[in-house]
Amino acid sequence: MTEPTRTDKRRHIVETAYALFKRLGFHATGIDRIIAEADVAKMTMYRHFPSKDDLMVEVLAYRAGRFERQLDRLAEQAATPEQKIGIIFDWYGRWFHSADFHGCLFAHALAEFGDPAHPVFQAAARQKNDLKRRMRMILEERMPADEADSTSAALLMLIEGATLMARMGQPDLAIRDARKAAMAILAARGRPQ
Amino acid sequence: MTEPTRTDKRRHIVETAYALFKRLGFHATGIDRIIAEADVAKMTMYRHFPSKDDLMVEVLAYRAGRFERQLDRLAEQAATPEQKIGIIFDWYGRWFHSADFHGCLFAHALAEFGDPAHPVFQAAARQKNDLKRRMRMILEERMPADEADSTSAALLMLIEGATLMARMGQPDLAIRDARKAAMAILAARGRPQ
DNA sequence: GCATAGATAGACAGACCTGTCTTACTACCG
DNA sequence: CGGTAGTAAGACAGGTCTGTCTATCTATGC
Structure with missing residues (x-):
């Protein structure tokens, strides 16, 4: 089973956001871009990170x-x-x-x-x-x-x-x-x- | 006469934008904020600076x-x-x-x-x-x-x-x-x- | 089998962004 | 006086932003 577990998601979001912030900057990286790149629903992200x-x-x-x-x-x-x-x-x-x-x-x-x-x-x-x-x-x-x-x-x-x-x-x-x-x-x- | 001349406007916009970029950053400073603070019309700004x-x-x-x-x-x-x-x-x-x-x-x-x-x-x-x-x-x-x-x-x-x-x-x-x-x-x- | 908890997809609100356009006003120059 | 160039004020388009919400699906534990 290579299915990601729940806590993996959180880490995956962090790593994806990290790659984007690094490349594009903080203000220039939108939430939509992060969830698209991480292949994750918006609510999933906002569940882990309130803002x-x-x-x-x-x-x-x-x-x-x-x-x-x-x-x-x-x-x-x-x-x-x-x-x-x-x-x-x-x-x-x-x-x-x-x-x-x-x-x-x-x-x-x-x-x-x-x-x-x-x-x-x-x-x-x-x-x-x-x-x-x-x-x-x-x-x-x-x-x-x-x-x-x-x-x-x-x-x-x-x-x-x-x-x-x-x-x-x-x-x-x-x-x-x-x-x-x-x-x-x-x-x-x-x-x- | 203390009326500003035409070329003064350009410099005034630059100085106002400078103060805002310094304080808030480049992305975080919008055009609207710059022209409001400089007390200048939008078209005046876009006449001097195409973008x-x-x-x-x-x-x-x-x-x-x-x-x-x-x-x-x-x-x-x-x-x-x-x-x-x-x-x-x-x-x-x-x-x-x-x-x-x-x-x-x-x-x-x-x-x-x-x-x-x-x-x-x-x-x-x-x-x-x-x-x-x-x-x-x-x-x-x-x-x-x-x-x-x-x-x-x-x-x-x-x-x-x-x-x-x-x-x-x-x-x-x-x-x-x-x-x-x-x-x-x-x-x-x-x-x- | 069934409840619960997490995930999905996407609409939506409300604000803000850059840049364009219109209309009217003002100041200067000949 | 008349023409011209710059300015004012603001509506507007088209897009993006963060954050909320709903409705549906899936997986797990009992």
Whole structure:
């Protein structure tokens, strides 16, 4: 039996919406398009998600969870803080070159929903803060807390900026220059290696 | 006579649209809202701009021109490359703290218009490339061309990332950490001062 | 067998979108 | 004074948006 179960539907809707939001943007993707592409009735969607806002928040949470899990798994293979940071940049490098790279969904969400009180804004900001926290905790093995904080902020900026440049058509240069700058910053602080 | 002349109307529409796009986003701002806020007839708007796309492109060009002129003027007061780069970061620091800071309009345009062939995407990408070129030419006074290129890319990334962080509510930390990182990168390359 | 819960297809409301068109008004120039 | 070009105000078309509702079908548990 390959019939989808009930809870599968919910996930299927999320994944379909994710693909569309990524490609077309949030405002530009209508509910009708989502249910058509997911091959699902409108009421089914509205049963699982009371509003489009709820769906968007869940899509962002779904995507953030997958990202976190991937980094968790990759982190096991690294020993030193430098390696752990390097692995994150590796992930971004591969992502930039993936077939359906369309930029950072969270950055796009922040761009489309300017109100900091909006749930979509908050869901997107959460992912950025989580990534920064992840890097800060890695760096705290090597440097005092305040330096780890400002260094992780700098690394996050490089990553965000690199994603934008990759978006503009230079994925190779973007990841190379970002990594180079990151290493220079780390060298200037924690005295790596 | 304080009556607006004909060409003033065009500029007034652009400035009104700019304020709305900045606050609400491109898709979320309707033509009706623009003409109401600008207190202008619909046909007047469509006479000056054949379509909303044209208006958006002009708004981006207007904003980019103002930005470039401000930097040109500020650049006169600086002597060394480090000072010139510092002045750019100063500008961003002030911008982050300005009353109606709503993030980077060009980054938002790139986010909302994913198609690289779309005129709005291209107008936005142009501004990013122009800023990078400006910094690269500054850096070429101090380092070989290839290093100036990758360094300017890194500085642009820091600026973009800092703008995002400022957007998320930490303008002080954003500009401070970005500047700190920029100085570390410059110190690692061109041997400043 | 039968009740219940979920899914389907699609009509529908009410609002909003871009862009066109009409009619009347105003200001300037010769 | 007369002609012209720009503007105002708003109706309008045709489409899209989110969200609600109904009526029918299907599958599962008891």
